[in-house]
Amino acid sequence: MFRQILKGYSQILNSILKVLALLAICALVGIALVYPLWYFATKLPQTYTFCVTAIACILFLIWLVLKIRSAGLKNSLIFFTKFLIITSTVLGFVFLVFAGKRLFTIFEIIFAFFLYGFVSFIFKPSQKTKDFSENDSL
Numbered sequence: 001m002f003r004q005i006l007k008g009y010s011q012i013l014n015s016i017l018k019v020l021a022l023l024a025i026c027a028l029v030g031i032a033l034v035y036p037l038w039y040f041a042t043k044l045p046q047t048y049t050f051c052v053t054a055i056a057c058i059l060f061l062i063w064l065v066l067k068i069r070s071a072g073l074k075n076s077l078i079f080f081t082k083f084l085i086i087t088s089t090v091l092g093f094v095f096l097v098f099a100g101k102r103l104f105t106i107f108e109i110i111f112a113f114f115l116y117g118f119v120s121f122i123f124k125p126s127q128k129t130k131d132f133s134e135n136d137s138l
Helices: 002-043 045-071 073-098 102-122
Strands: none
Touching (some): 002 045, 045 073, 073 102
């Protein structure tokens, strides 16, 4: 009976030690990753910004190539055309509002609406490959 009690306490102590070891490892890995990044960002902000932007662009390009390869070129071009229409409309909208030409935003939105509809209804994605916008996760 004494052995069973001792065995139960040793299992509890073992579990607590595992949790503490995991917390310590997570804290050390966090410090090992975050401290150099923080030091780099505070001492050389332009270099840090350039490096982080370059890494983000490289990862985005890798993701883009994988998506084009899986969806097909035609579906990808249709998707990027729609994306370009939406992005340029939003940027133009913001530019026109800040420039004080709010009336032109109405014409821009109407034009973008018709242009997006033209691209959507005239250029159909091919059915043999999956649509580019499906499973659009980073």
